[in-house]
Amino acid sequence: MKGVTLRQLRVFVAVARHLSFARAAEMLSLTPPAVSMQIRELEEQIGLPLFDRDGRKVSLTITGEYFLVHARKILGVLKDAEDMVARFKKVESGRLVIGMVSTAQYFLPPLLARFCDDHPGVEVSLSVANRQSLVEQLRRNEVDLAVMGRPPKEMATRAEPFAAHPHVVVAAPEHPLIKLGHVPPLAIAAYGFIVREPGSGTRAVLEEYFRRHGITPRIAMEMPSNEAIKQAVMANMGISLLSLHTIGLELASRRIAVVDVEETPVFRRWHIVNMLSKVLSPPAEAFRYFMLEHGEQHLADQFGEV
Secondary structure, three states, X not given: OOOOOHHHHHHHHHHHHHOOHHHHHHHHOOOHHHHHHXXXXXHHHHOOOOEEEEOOEEEEOHXXXXXXXXXXXXXXXXXXXXXXXXXXXXXXXXXXXXXXXXXHHHOHHHHHHHHHHHOOOEEEEEEEEOHHHHHHHHHOOOOOEEEEOOOOOOOOEEEEEEEEEEEEEEEOOOOHHHHHXXXXXXXXXXXXXXXXXXXXXXXXXHHHHHHHOOOOOEEEEEEOOHHHHHHHHHOOOOEEEEEHHHOHHHHHOOOOEEEOEOOOOEEEXXXXXXXXXXXXXXXXXXXXXXXXXXHHHHHHHHHOOX
């Protein structure tokens, strides 16, 4: 294994994360043939296959699963070394990996653009995942900072709130609930809900709201993204509870309406999170301070005061 390269390890971890050569190629800005070549050369160095390939389906072999643990450790140690060197180079340069829950993609990119304008020498990578996956990325040292609503309690992190995060019940403008005005929680329980997958923060907020009111929601369908849910709501296929920060355009164009339900909006907080055990690089520290200083005002400017 003396010929194994860090490039091969990064490609291997990317393919293992997505279980897709095409998705890994997109994430790494490579072509799928280049990714396949890197994996083939790595398997030749190891002498055993790392992936089972069945048409377009890809899965890790037993060897691949064990090797993935060590590959992540190697890349994590390298990232810590890079961060240490960056501290001596100050914030003018360095690499910053930011993880975010999918709901944050509706407001974080403009903030990140402002940060990059102020720090043009910093190389930034984004990872978008649901809450459960993002917690694992933090644990495995794959991201420097995470932007999320509900910080993890199962491990030692520093979670700093930077803005309010309201959730509202939404429906198509012609839905009967819109005409009723102010309604109790029991009134919405009779309608089918379109929900995110288990492990998402939005799903957790919905379940907690109904649990607090002693109501079991009627799940009409489950979808893996906010965009899919919005399309289904606009088609009047059901109602949903979504972050207000995901529906700005649809509210402005009157394609989605907010249902006036007791004890809504449900307020949570946006947090910037990092592992307590991790020494942040200067770019990471700079972005952390940037979010704490500008995050709340940016959300107020983009979505209005709530």
